[in-house]
Amino acid sequence: MTAGSEFTMRVWRGDASGGAFQDFRMDVGEGMVVLDVIHRIQAEAAHDLAVRWNCKAGKCGSCSAEVNGKPRLMCMTRMDIFEPGETITIAPVKTFPLIKDLVTNVSFNYEKAKEVPAFKPKAKEADGTRRMYQEEVDRVQEFHKCIECFLCQDVCHVIRDHPENKPAFAGPRLFVRYAALEMHPLDTNDRLGLLKQRAGLGYCNITKCCTEVCPEGIHITDNAIIPLKERVVTEFNDPVVWLLRTVTGRKRKTADGAGS
């Protein structure tokens, strides 16, 4: 792309009652990202265009949108990946209720976060400390990179295409949170029963779209969801474990983590 190329930006305008795409012909300078162009539209053509943004550095997770149908951070999507003259569709994320234009209500994610049992550290050792080692922490560090842009939640077809599943499904962002706690070397809470039932881990069919769209490159499916699924299998669905428990009399955990 050369400096001063012209693009047609097809931007969603509307609110919960309805809306439509509106075209804007915009000059785009070298080095600009999609969010820059949206700001130019705001400044020059549509002063009331609503867009949520903050850091413009891919770290706050505010400017999530769908660019040509793909969930992306607008501030991290360079304009030079498009051909000059191309029409670029900018739409709000589809999974969450629309407030206005490119802004959606992402409260769903915070409500689901309230359901995650908090970190509950084990008792201190005799010298009054708790110890964990680097090799144990390395695994959960990856999960802490999450910036809560909720692109993974947006692209997840379990709730994107089937909103009726929302009450029964926490979504990939929350599974990353569950994994960070479940695999924590000092945590003592048990969330496996909750994951199986209330968080709906079984709804995930591991099609990895969450991993594909994650701007932080977190291996959501391979490192969080599948290991959690394996733990749930051991606890609830492994016929051999079930047989051993039947023989030995060891109890199975329930949804709240207690033995039954």
Next chain:
Amino acid sequence: MATEAARAGQGRSGPRTERRDLWWVLPLTVVIVFSAFIIYTTWAALQDANYYRQPYLSPYYSPCLATHCVHTTIGIFGSWWALSPAILILAFPGGLRLTCYYYRKSYYRSFWLAPPACGVMDARKGYSGETRFPLVWQAIHRWFFWASLVVIAFLWWDVIEAFQFHDGFGIGLGTVIMFANVILLSLYSLSCHSCRYLVGGYLDRFFKAPVRYHMWRVVSRLNARHATYAWISLFSVALTDLYIRLVASGTLHDVRFF
């Protein structure tokens, strides 16, 4: 300007997708390749012929467990077993692939169309994922993994035997193909997500289990390429059978290196 209504309380409604790239190419390719593999494997398994030519045994028929096998590995099933001996064994590697996390991703996308691609709407209205029978029993994957290790141990034995020709030690093209195939099958099985969990992924405290931690790290590195191994080994196992089949039927002459 297109007009589309937004659904109150839900996200913006719209077409099945606003993607304009060739998102349908990958699922279509998967459908074609998987279908071709299933058709070929079913045909080859039902042939009950041309699966052995000294010293090569097709991986589809190994271990050969019927006494009427051309090359019996262990004669567990007597003369009463009249069907192809491949049927006795293919359920295990087949089950491993059917319940494999990578293959699940592939066929849920390509055959189930749930979703066909990221940001493309599911083909079906209802969705319950793996919460109900029969898909909830994808959980049995780890037991297919254990079974596949036994099968792979026999395949390694077959490779050792593939060096033993009528006139003594030798290496033919079939030996090389079988050797490459068993390496790829081993990498595919050992890189599986269940293996990663079973060797140490279930632990929260690695410090107390250094051996399991080391194994978990090794398998984690392999696991990053699990999809690649899944694809390559799919081709290699079918091509190994095809080569041995062509040699056994006399269509091809095995190339003998020494």
